[in-house]
Amino acid sequence: SFGLYGTKSLVAVPLSIGRGDVFGLLTFAAMQEEREWPETVLKQFQLVAQIFAIALQRKQTEKSLEERLQFEMLLAEISAYFVNLPADQIDDGIQNAQSRICELLDLDRSTLWQICEKEPGRMLLTHMYDRSGRPERPAADQRELWPWGMKKTLAGETQVISKFSDLQPDAGKDRESYEFFGAKSIVVVPLSVGKRKIIGSLNFTVLHEERDWSEADVRGFQLIAEVFGNALARKTRDRELRESEARLSMATNAA
Numbered sequence: 031s032f033g034l035y036g037t038k039s040l041v042a043v044p045l046s047i048g049r050g051d052v053f054g055l056l057t058f059a060a061m062q063e064e065r066e067w068p069e070t071v072l073k074q075f076q077l078v079a080q081i082f083a084i085a086l087q088r089k090q091t092e093k094s095l096e097e098r099l100q101f102e103m104l105l106a107e108i109s110a111y112f113v114n115l116p117a118d119q120i121d122d123g124i125q126n127a128q129s130r131i132c133e134l135l136d137l138d139r140s141t142l143w144q145i146c147e148k149e150p151g152r153m154l155l156t157h158m159y160d161r162s163g164r165p166e167r168p169a170a171d172q173r174e175l176w177p178w179g180m181k182k183t184l185a186g187e188t189q190v191i192s193k194f195s196d197l198q199p200d201a202g203k204d205r206e207s208y209e210f211f212g213a214k215s216i217v218v219v220p221l222s223v224g225k226r227k228i229i230g231s232l233n234f235t236v237l238h239e240e241r242d243w244s245e246a247d248v249r250g251f252q253l254i255a256e257v258f259g260n261a262l263a264r265k266t267r268d269r270e271l272r273e274s275e276a277r278l279s280m281a282t283n284a285a
Contacts (some may be wrong), residue, residue, distance in 0.1 A: 039065040041072065043079040047087050080233060098246055104134060105250050112261045117268035120261045121157065130160035131234070131254065135247070138162040138237040142221070142258065143172050144230035149216075153180055153230060162212070162237050172231070175207040179218055182233045189218040190248055193240045215241040217248060219255040223239075223263040232258060 032040065037059050058080040076196035092237035108127045115123050142157035153172035172180045178201035182189050191197065192215050197205050208216070213235050221230040232255040 034076050036061050038063055038270050039067070041067055043075050044220055045079055045083040045086070046224065047083055054083070055084070056077050096147075100134060101246075101250055112183075112257050115261065116266055117265045121263045124157050124258055124261070125159055127254065127258075128157065129161075131230060132159055132161060135234075136236075137234050139233075139235040141233045142230065143233070144221070144262070145228070153183075156230075176204045178204045180231075182229055183218060183220045186220050186222070186228060188220065188242050188248065188252060189216070191216050191218075213236045214239055215243070217243055219248075221249050221255050221259040221262070222257070223259055229259060229262065231255075 039060040041058045043056045043058075044052040045056055046052045056075070056248045108130075111127075112120070112123060122131040124142060127143070131137065132140050139160045139162055140158070141155055143153045143259055144156045146154055151173060155170045155172075170185075178198070179189055194208050194213070196204050217234045219232045220228050221232055222228050231253065234251055
């Protein structure tokens with residue numbers, strides 16, 4: 031490779047902060063002739079590499095802070111939006127919020143699952159935003175695809191999975207399903223009414239890379255799950271109220 035690019039001599043200095051992990055490389059090359067690199071020159075290169083590393087790290091930190099601020103602003107906006115949202119607009123509001131979160135955080139998919147009222151052992155896919163081109167099956171039953179994860183959800187546990195090789199041995203079926211749908215990393219947050227009754231789960235998935243989820247990301251997802259859970263509970267109460275009023279009207283007319 032050096033011969034292909036015409037390199038005669040080269041110095042390659044790792045980019046890192048202090049004793050942290052190496053995250054890049056800074057190279058200096060001579061193309062015209064072979065060269066002996068004095069120790070003083072090497073130290074100067076190392077100093078330059080350190081300066082560049084600090085600058086790049088600061089840039090990344092500022093970018094992360096900006097993204098965090100945007101995420102927090104979006105969370106506040108979504109929370110306020112659902113406060114007085116009419117019950118018949120809740121479904122569209124959830125899918126719109128899913129798409130905005132995925133676009134902001136570079137996520138490929140968000141799915142919302144709800145426990146079937148007529149069959150409590152089933153958890154069905156009801157809301158989805160997918161920009162990957164590989165949508166999940168609309169009639170998917172979480173009990174059949176992710177039995178291990180569903181148990182965690184029903185126990186009220188948030189699942190933060192950066193890479194699926196970390197899954198426990200008894201989660202073999204879950205691993206197969208994640209691989210089938212192309213998932214690399216995922217966060218699964220239980221949906222609950224208040225902090226008691228579990229009514230489903232809210233998932234955020236990355237397909238194009240493994241990802242280390244920050245505590246701020248997980249807290250944000252939990253907040254959104256709380257907002258969605260309360261909105262869905264309000265939608266259910268509204269439907270039950272309308273059904274009750276309809277039955278009362280029928281009984282009144284019959285009388």
